[in-house]
Amino acid sequence: xxSDIEIAQRAVLRPIADIARDLGIPEExxxxxxxxKAKISLEYLSSLNSRPNGKLILVTAMSPTPAxxxxxxxxxxxxxxxxxxxxxxxxxxxxxxxxxxxx
Numbered sequence: 001x002x003s004d005i006e007i008a009q010r011a012v013l014r015p016i017a018d019i020a021r022d023l024g025i026p027e028e029x030x031x032x033x034x035x036x037k038a039k040i041s042l043e044y045l046s047s048l049n050s051r052p053n054g055k056l057i058l059v060t061a062m063s064p065t066p067a068x069x070x071x072x073x074x075x076x077x078x079x080x081x082x083x084x085x086x087x088x089x090x091x092x093x094x095x096x097x098x099x100x101x102x103x
Contacts (some may be wrong), residue, residue, distance in 0.1 A: 023090070 002010075016038040020030045029044030057078065064070030075091050082089035 022087075 013036050014097065015035050016032060017027070017030065017035075020027070021041075025040060025044065029041045031041065033039065059071050059075045059078065065072075072093060075093060079089045079091035082099045
């Protein structure tokens with residue numbers, strides 16, 4: 001089984017501009033901080049006030065299995081599954097998995 005660092009090093013990051021475009025966020029509302037991070041302008045966020053609120057799903061307090069499936073794995077899987085069935089889902093990890101390497 002690959003270690004956490006080996007998995008992370010194999011990951012291919014997508015430019016944040018591509019992600020914003022896929023989400024329908026206009027380019028002028030995106031303040032890039034490098035190729036992979038950005039802030040969204042408050043003006044753009046305020047323009048969304050007339051839209052209905054989305055749903056928030058919190059994944060918390062799960063004990064990982066021996067294979068390591070815990071909060072992070074469940075959250076990423078849930079986001080992928082919702083997108084696969086046609087929902088517009090985004091995930092946010094406050095403290096991504098430290099895995100077996102404990103940080």
